[in-house]
Amino acid sequence: MKGIRAILAEVFKPGLCVGCGGCVGLCPYISFYDGKVIYTDECTRDEGRCYEVCPRIQCSIGQVDEEPIGPYLAILRSRARNTEIRQTTQYGGTITALILLALKEGLIKKAVLTSDDSQGAPSGVIAQTEEEVMACSGSRYVGAGSLEAFNRAVKEETIPCGIVGLPCQAESLRSMQASPLSHPQHKDSVTIVLGLFCTWSLDYRSLNRFLKEKNLKTPIIKYDIPPPPANVFQVTTRDKETIEFPLDDIRSFVMPGCAFCRDMTAEKADLSVGTVEGMEEWNTLIIRTKIGQELLELADKKGVLELEQLPRSNLEHLKEASLAKRRRKPH
Amino acid sequence: MKNKIGLDRVGETLLLMGNEAIARGALEAGVSFCSSYPGNPSSEIMETLASVARDLNIYAEWSVNEKVALEAATAASFAGLRAMVSMKQNGINVVSDFLVNLSLSGIKGGIVLVTCDDPGGISSTNEEDARFIAQVADIPLLEPAHPQDALDMTRWAFDLSETIGSVCVLRSISRISHTRGSVTLGSLSRKKRTAHFDTSISLHAFPVTEKHKILHQKLAKARELFETSSFNSYEGPPDDIDLLIIACGTGFLYAREALELLDLTGRVGLLKIGTTWPLPEEWLENHLSRCERILFVEDVDPFLERNIKAFFAQISPKLGVRTFYGKGSGHIPPFGELNPDILVYALARILDIDYKPEDRDYVNKAEALVSELVPPREFGFCPGCPHRASFWSIKNALKWDDRDGFVSGDIGCYTMGIWPTGFNQVKSVHAMGSGVGMASGYGKLYTYGFNQPVISVVGDSTFFHAGLPPLINAIYNQANFLLIILDNGATAMTGFQPHPGTGVNAIGDRVQSLDIASICRALGVSVEVADPYEIKDTANTIYRLLQERTGVRVLIMKRKCALVQKREEGFPYRVRVDEERCVGDSCGCNRFCTRVFRCPGLIWDQEKKKTRIDEVICVGCGVCTEICPEGAIVREKDNHE
Ligand SMILES: Cc1cc2nc3c(=O)[nH]c(=O)nc-3n(C[C@H](O)[C@H](O)[C@H](O)COP(=O)(O)OP(=O)(O)OC[C@H]3O[C@@H](n4cnc5c(N)ncnc54)[C@H](O)[C@@H]3O)c2cc1C
Ligand code: SF4
Ligand code: SF4
Numbered sequence: 001m002k003g004i005r006a007i008l009a010e011v012f013k014p015g016l017c018v019g020c021g022g023c024v025g026l027c028p029y030i031s032f033y034d035g036k037v038i039y040t041d042e043c044t045r046d047e048g049r050c051y052e053v054c055p056r057i058q059c060s061i062g063q064v065d066e067e068p069i070g071p072y073l074a075i076l077r078s079r080a081r082n083t084e085i086r087q088t089t090q091y092g093g094t095i096t097a098l099i100l101l102a103l104k105e106g107l108i109k110k111a112v113l114t115s116d117d118s119q120g121a122p123s124g125v126i127a128q129t130e131e132e133v134m135a136c137s138g139s140r141y142v143g144a145g146s147l148e149a150f151n152r153a154v155k156e157e158t159i160p161c162g163i164v165g166l167p168c169q170a171e172s173l174r175s176m177q178a179s180p181l182s183h184p185q186h187k188d189s190v191t192i193v194l195g196l197f198c199t200w201s202l203d204y205r206s207l208n209r210f211l212k213e214k215n216l217k218t219p220i221i222k223y224d225i226p227p228p229p230a231n232v233f234q235v236t237t238r239d240k241e242t243i244e245f246p247l248d249d250i251r252s253f254v255m256p257g258c259a260f261c262r263d264m265t266a267e268k269a270d271l272s273v274g275t276v277e278g279m280e281e282w283n284t285l286i287i288r289t290k291i292g293q294e295l296l297e298l299a300d301k302k303g304v305l306e307l308e309q310l311p312r313s314n315l316e317h318l319k320e321a322s323l324a325k326r327r328r329k330p331h
Numbered sequence: 332m333k334n335k336i337g338l339d340r341v342g343e344t345l346l347l348m349g350n351e352a353i354a355r356g357a358l359e360a361g362v363s364f365c366s367s368y369p370g371n372p373s374s375e376i377m378e379t380l381a382s383v384a385r386d387l388n389i390y391a392e393w394s395v396n397e398k399v400a401l402e403a404a405t406a407a408s409f410a411g412l413r414a415m416v417s418m419k420q421n422g423i424n425v426v427s428d429f430l431v432n433l434s435l436s437g438i439k440g441g442i443v444l445v446t447c448d449d450p451g452g453i454s455s456t457n458e459e460d461a462r463f464i465a466q467v468a469d470i471p472l473l474e475p476a477h478p479q480d481a482l483d484m485t486r487w488a489f490d491l492s493e494t495i496g497s498v499c500v501l502r503s504i505s506r507i508s509h510t511r512g513s514v515t516l517g518s519l520s521r522k523k524r525t526a527h528f529d530t531s532i533s534l535h536a537f538p539v540t541e542k543h544k545i546l547h548q549k550l551a552k553a554r555e556l557f558e559t560s561s562f563n564s565y566e567g568p569p570d571d572i573d574l575l576i577i578a579c580g581t582g583f584l585y586a587r588e589a590l591e592l593l594d595l596t597g598r599v600g601l602l603k604i605g606t607t608w609p610l611p612e613e614w615l616e617n618h619l620s621r622c623e624r625i626l627f628v629e630d631v632d633p634f635l636e637r638n639i640k641a642f643f644a645q646i647s648p649k650l651g652v653r654t655f656y657g658k659g660s661g662h663i664p665p666f667g668e669l670n671p672d673i674l675v676y677a678l679a680r681i682l683d684i685d686y687k688p689e690d691r692d693y694v695n696k697a698e699a700l701v702s703e704l705v706p707p708r709e710f711g712f713c714p715g716c717p718h719r720a721s722f723w724s725i726k727n728a729l730k731w732d733d734r735d736g737f738v739s740g741d742i743g744c745y746t747m748g749i750w751p752t753g754f755n756q757v758k759s760v761h762a763m764g765s766g767v768g769m770a771s772g773y774g775k776l777y778t779y780g781f782n783q784p785v786i787s788v789v790g791d792s793t794f795f796h797a798g799l800p801p802l803i804n805a806i807y808n809q810a811n812f813l814l815i816i817l818d819n820g821a822t823a824m825t826g827f828q829p830h831p832g833t834g835v836n837a838i839g840d841r842v843q844s845l846d847i848a849s850i851c852r853a854l855g856v857s858v859e860v861a862d863p864y865e866i867k868d869t870a871n872t873i874y875r876l877l878q879e880r881t882g883v884r885v886l887i888m889k890r891k892c893a894l895v896q897k898r899e900e901g902f903p904y905r906v907r908v909d910e911e912r913c914v915g916d917s918c919g920c921n922r923f924c925t926r927v928f929r930c931p932g933l934i935w936d937q938e939k940k941k942t943r944i945d946e947v948i949c950v951g952c953g954v955c956t957e958i959c960p961e962g963a964i965v966r967e968k969d970n971h972e
């Protein structure tokens with residue numbers, strides 16, 4: 001077991017932190033500020049939870065000969081039946097619909113989501129009401145440190161939580177659950193983990209500087225990368241204006257730590273959700289665990305989601321993309 | 332009379348600090364105008380004079396800086412009054428530009444310029460030997476060896492200054508300024524002077540060469556007077572000595588002590604010289620002929636040593652060969668404070684004496700015993716000091732910013748930002764206001780790839796002293812940095828002397844207070860004000876200001892010095908640690924409060940593995956309650972208030 005010194009040497013110094021937020025809020029030494037995880041003061045302990053939860057260190061996914069999309073029970077395509085939800089969500093609104101359901105049915109007491117802080121930087125959010133959940137819909141293609149909100153939510157006591165996160169965040173949560181150093185309320189509060197597909201994510205500060213230079217004043221509420229051959233990066237502002245930039249302009253903002261990630265489909269989640277190429281109104285949905293399955297059955301029963309077979313070509317394409325990430329060599 | 336110093340009791344003996352003796356000397360000389368900028372070890376001179384100023388009807392001011400202090404005093408001199416200016420060694424550098432011109436123009440009423448040097452840098456950023464100024468400015472220099480000397484020399488220095496028409500320098504050092512000794516008082520001057528500037532003359536440096544020539548004539552006059560000065564004396568056997576010691580300042584008493592200790596009073600002569608520039612050459616020549624071996628004893632630079640050696644080069648054809656010992660020969664170090672020990676070893680070496688200090692065993696035992704009783708101490712801010720809180724926020728903002736930013740420091744309590752008490756944030760410190768000047772330079776390096784944010788911190792008193800010109804420079808030249816003015820409403824470092832922002836003057840009158848924020852705004856820069864104790868908001872503000880890259884931005888961190896606050900209205904809280912919540916050194920805290928924040932009011936209880944509050948020294952500022960990750964440090968309203 002190791003501590004902060006190892007993280008410093010292996011993750012922070014080489015610039016490999018991807019901002020999952022797993023270590024943030026466990027102690028006063030690491031904080032998430034203006035879209036970045038920062039080590040502020042020197043801790044001298046030889047072992048720590050920071051090391052235990054860091055997905056850049058505790059990396060269990062990624063053998064090329066494994067199933068490229070990880071273990072699963074079923075794969076479907078899905079979307080929220082309520083079209084109002086779909087107005088603001090990224091694609092089919094599966095995530096938002098499932099979180100709202102879990103809160104309403106009392107499966108979870110708090111949802112750990114991602115939104116923006118008052119300064120426009122991404123940040124974790126503890127959501128309990130419909131309004132709060134809706135405010136988090138849409139993808140911010142940046143490392144958002146949102147697990148900090150989980151650590152904050154369960155600081156005092158065990159509270160059933162539903163956590164929405166990227167593959168690295170799902171990995172971090174599972175490492176945290178497995179670590180002997182973790183506090184019981186952290187382990188016991190992880191109730192449902194909803195994972196998002198992810199190819200890479202961007203460094204918020206670099207992106208923000210770029211957008212500022214492009215004179216974008218109003219906050220961005222949505223980011224998207226339409227499927228190839230578009231080769232563009234789209235941002236939607238609060239004034240509902242969508243602006244496109246060449247994808248190559250922002251490629252340099254991809255976090256270097258993402259190059260080490262072998263997981264595109266959030267293999268450690270209970271349910272993983274992504275896009276369905278060419279069908280913006282839908283999500284690809286991977287059911288991985290019993291917990292995930294039960295939640296989905298409930299959603300079906302309550303008529304929250306529309307569920308259909310995922311077209312074969314899409315599944316194949318997903319596996320190809322996933323394998324490509326598995327084979328990625330860090331530059 | 333608030334201070335016995337002002338009493339007219341001729342012949343009475345008082346136990347006086349060297350600085351008080353200097354003040355008394357000035358009063359006995361009939362000083363009318365006193366000005367100073369605070370700085371250890373000189374501050375008590377002005378404080379003493381200010382305390383009797385009203386009763387004795389003299390003028391006393393804390394000036395904005397040393398140069399202005401001398402300029403103001405010169406006005407009094409030109410109008411026929413006697414004036415005294417006191418400062419620490421650093422101040423001499425500040426006055427030098429004015430002084431070298433003033434010595435050419437000459438003066439009317441006597442001016443005594445007191446420099447209190449600080450060998451060992453006990454309360455200074457350097458241990459500069461300020462005596463050089465006497466040679467640069469071609470003016471006479473006196474060096475007292477003890478408090479009585481200090482009084483007598485100061486009084487006489489006014490006569491000398493007036494007689495020759497030059498400023499006279501008196502050099503004290505920490506060990507004289509702050510040592511108490513019995514001092515016999517003389518009478519207070521009864522001479523009443525009226526101030527008037529004689530417009531039939533004009534005082535300036537022109538024609539330069541002619542005035543320079545006159546200046547040397549004045550020096551020659553001073554030399555003549557020094558030949559018979561009672562401040563110079565010889566003690567020891569009249570002839571047949573093995574060594575002659577030439578000493579000035581505290582060196583004289585240390586030498587006496589060393590000679591007694593080694594039982595050398597019958598073999599070694601001791602020459603005390605109080606008039607160290609220009610040298611009383613004839614008097615010296617007589618004594619130099621006593622012996623072929625000479626040892627120089629003086630603090631810091633080999634000032635006397637070099638000058639006497641140079642003088643000896645002229646007379647050596649007459650006197651023959653001499654062997655000189657001192658800083659040049661390596662027997663006395665040209666740095667650090669002098670002490671009797673150094674002299675004992677030097678003497679033993681020169682005279683080949685087998686000297687064994689105290690029993691080593693005994694010393695070791697004594698040291699071990701004492702070290703148990705003395706708690707380890709490091710330079711640190713007081714409990715509740717707003718500077719600690721300010722540096723906490725600065726540190727966080729710079730860390731969050733993550734561009735390897737740093738602090739360009741300045742002179743004041745907050746200089747301690749170079750140490751852990753200020754989280755090692757300050758990366759350079761030099762002279763008053765220099766941190767701002769340097770930031771103004773860093774702020775122009777962006778075209779060379781420099782992208783580190785720079786914060787300049789300057790205190791309120793330092794801001795007035797020398798912070799304004801570099802700020803104006805930075806604004807004019809469009810430099811890019813964040814200026815943080817740590818406004819604690821006092822010249823705290825040197826003992827809470829008032830300054831232009833405090834609304835009080837040296838003698839305690841209420842006067843107009845100059846508002847730093849308004850001054851900066853008038854210079855056309857954006858100014859924000861923050862409370863250091865609000866560590867979260869303040870750090871956010873600093874971070875935000877660091878992101879703006881638009882020239883100079885000013886943030887005033889305003890909060891009274893904790894010592895003043897304690898005296899005036901006290902602190903609102905009673906702070907305690909909830910032991911149940913404190914997680915101590917386990918993962919999640921690792922003694923964040925006592926190990927990182929380090930207010931001395933917080934104590935790590937080794938046995939309980941918990942933090943507790945040292946109720947004796949905690950002032951109840953409540954800042955630490957904000958930094959504990961567990962909310963274990965709690966503040967309660969103090970009902971005792
Ligand atoms: C950085 C990033 C990269 C992605 N890359 C891909 C990809 O390559 N291929 C693909 O198919 N899908 C990708 N996705 C997922 C996709 O954008 C959608 O989030 C997903 O399909 C769910 O859609 P939805 O309509 O259900 O979303 P919604 O119902 O709108 O819910 C989106 C949820 O995402 C959460 N969220 C937003 N931003 C972040 C963030 N930065 N970190 C963690 N959680 C966040 C919010 O809390 C919200 O609850 C990515 C998402 C992110 C955030
Ligand atoms: S910061 Fe808080 S929890 Fe940590 S040692 Fe201090 S009082 Fe205890
Ligand atoms: S309240 Fe805390 S920070 Fe303030 S003086 Fe007491 S121990 Fe120090």
